[in-house]
Amino acid sequence: MISMTVELPEALTAEIEEAVNAGWFSSESEAIRAAVHEFVKRGRLALIERQQLDDIEWAVGSAKKLP
Secondary structure (H helix, E strand, O other), rough: OOOOOOOHHHHHHHHHHOOOOOOOOOOHHHHHHHHHHHHHHHHHHHHHHHHHHHHHHHHHHHHHHOO
């Protein structure tokens, strides 16, 4: 595993600490890993969706050009 150093606003840090204290995560590191994982997952899904919509748009445009 690779370590990274990040700077976070105090308000965000407080929310992460609250989530850990509430037992949602075992540590701040785990909470941040989960957040980054979710961000990447959603970004990947958004990219796939955009590609699918582009394909549909292309197919509809192509169908309109047929005689």
